[in-house]
Amino acid sequence: AQSVTQPDIHITVSEGASLELRCNYSYGATPYLFWYVQSPGQGLQLLLKYFSGDTLVQGIKGxxxxxxRSQSSFNLRKPSVHWSDAAEYFCAVGGPGGYQKVTFGTGTKLQVIP
Amino acid sequence: GAGVSQSPSNKVTEKGKDVELRCDPISGHTALYWYRQSLGQGLEFLIYFQGNSAPDKSGLPSDRFSAERTGGSVSTLTIQRTQQEDSAVYLCATVDRGDSGNTIYFGEGSWLTVV
Structure with a gap:
């Protein structure tokens, strides 16, 4: 069964510092991988996705x-965090061809301090 | 409509009552999900519809939960004999299976409170 692990429940970083949110997945074939962000009181928004090709994927908001593949990981990074990045971040994995269900991790809540 | 529409946006119900939550998907999206997000928890998969295939019900937490999708469009999630632990945000999402792959579009959610 497919699964996603986000080992960090809560992370605090200073504004301007770099950020890395960890995501490990379990999937029996080539995975489709996603990161979504949920700002307070807002819906879920897609940040980026990986299907194939270049293993470094660029998304919105920097x-x-x-x-x-060797580490079954899909870590999210940002070189310089802004206060507006404070939100909850969800990693997700799905199957190829868009005909498999998408499973989400439990999320990582990001706090940004001045 | 332009996005995934869910109703009601908020529902307060008494323990033991039945509730129905509705989802209107984005036109043309053949796949539809229901997820549940409890306070401080991640997204819990409930059920997945894909076209005319049998739905994947593996995430439904009990037989009090059921969902249907009529005509491949509108979906209804029904919770019978609600319990306090059912209080959560119920999110509907549909999928664009275009060339860019299966991007999920979420509705704003239905906030259910069981008192």
Whole structure:
């Protein structure tokens, strides 16, 4: 069964510092990988996704993620965090062809301090 | 409509009552999910509809939960004999299976409170 692990429940970083949110997945074939962000009181928004090709994926709001098959990881990074990045971040995995269910991790809540 | 529409946006119900939550998907999206997000928890998969295939019900937490999707469009999630632990945000999502892959679009959710 497919699964996603986000080992960090809560992370605090200073504004301007770099950020890395961890995501490990379990999937029996080539995965489709996603990062979503949920700001307070807001719906879920897609940050980026990986299907194939270049393993370093660029997303919106200056985020990027790197797919590492050998480590079953898809960590999210940002070189310089802004206060508006404070939100909850969800990693997700799905199957190819868009005909498999998408499973989400439990989320990582990001706090940004001045 | 332009996005995934869910109703009601908020529902307060008494323990033991039945509730129905509705989802209107984005036109043309053949796949539809229901997820549940409890306070401080992640997204819990409930059920997945894909076209005319049998739905994947593996995430439904008990037989009090059921969902249907009529005509491949509108979906209804029904919770019978609600319990306090059912209090959560119920999120509907549909999928664009275009060339860019299966991007999920979420509705704003239905906030259910069981008192």
């Amino acid at each position: 985020f990027e993620a790197e797919f590492k």
